[in-house]
Every structure is written in structure tokens, then in C-alpha cells.
Amino acid sequence: MFRIGIIVALSCTASLATVAKAVPIEFIQTGSGSGTLDGIPFANSAFIIKSFGDTDNRVLFGSAFSINNGQSTFDIDGLGSLTLITGTRTFLDPNNGLVGYSLIDNEGPDLFDGPTNAALESWAMLDSIGLVTGTGRLLQWSQSETGVSVQTDRGALFFNNGTPAATFQAVLLPEPSTLILAALGGLALAAMRGRK
Secondary structure (H helix, E strand, C coil), X not given: CHHHHHHHHHHHHHHHHHHCCCCEEEEEEEEEEEEEECCEEEEEEEEEEEEEEEHHHCEEECCEEEEXXXXXXXXXXXXXXXXXXXXXXXXXXXXXXXEEEEECCCCCCEEEEEEECHHHHHCCCCCCEEEEEEECEECCCCHHXXXXXXXXXXXXXXXXXXXXXXXXXXXXXXXXXXXXXXXXXXXXXXXXXXXX
């Protein structure tokens, strides 16, 4: 009876795991730049952008892909962590091996391009990709250029144009239901070993 229960639990775990379609994904970009936060200047500060999206929401525009960011944060040296209020997206142009970060509209201006790397030409934003390095490009943060100021939970964020060293990586994140199923499967296997 115990073995039948374990077999049922394992088969349920396997079948439920194959039902999942959409997968949360985290995009991590780094660079450095100067600018202002709520009118207060900062200079040559390293930053990390962490954005969260869902692979099921990937859209094609032209020959490029994008995923709207459900949440996006900036960690800027000397300023701490900021949560963006203005909508953003992460995009990929595989023809040029370019990833970037822009305002949410498909026609929206790019805010941080790069790095450009041949490793990105065969990526499709549906799985993880390890650390890619190269040169980035900060541009179009000015409201006069975009018509929109980039708002955070601590005021307007503005970066001066620049070309810093940049990194990019994407990490698929397991959904909570997947973690629960994996834990149940692990417990069932541990119980089977214990019974032997």
C-alpha cells in the first residue's frame, strides 16, 4: 500500500510538472553611469538592474523579442535600491546579438543597450543564459528626448549618455508550484529509501 502511494505521488508530480507553460525569468544587467535621482547628482556609480518577467509574455516586434518587466529595480552604489514605477521591458535583437532595457512601449526609447555579444544571436529569451559581457550604452533618459521621465519610488531617475562596460544574464525562476512538486517528489524518494 505504501509503495502504491509513492508511485501515485511521483506520477502526479511528473504530470503536473509537464503542465506548466509560463516560466518566470529574471534579467540582470550591470553598468555604471552618472546622473541624478530626484534632482540630486551622482557620479560614476556602478548599478545593477534586476527585472522580472514571464516567458509566456514574450512578444515579437520586427525581428526582435521583448518581455515586459513586471517589476524592475536599480541598485546604485551610494544610493541604494530603487523600484521603478515607470513601465519597462527587456528586449533582444538576435540579428545584432544585442540585449537592452527600454520603456514598455515597443516603440519606446531604449534606456540601456548592451552588451552586444555573438552568444545572444542564438538565444530566444525562453531559457537562462550565462554572464555575457561587452560595452553598454546609456541613452535617452531625458524627458525632452522621450516625453517621459523615468519615475522610481524615490523620485525621477536620470542617467547621462555614456558607454560603460556592461554585463547581462537571464535566469529562469521555478514557480512556487514547481518547487512544491519537486519537494513532494524528493520526500517520496526519501521515504522509499527509508523503507528499504
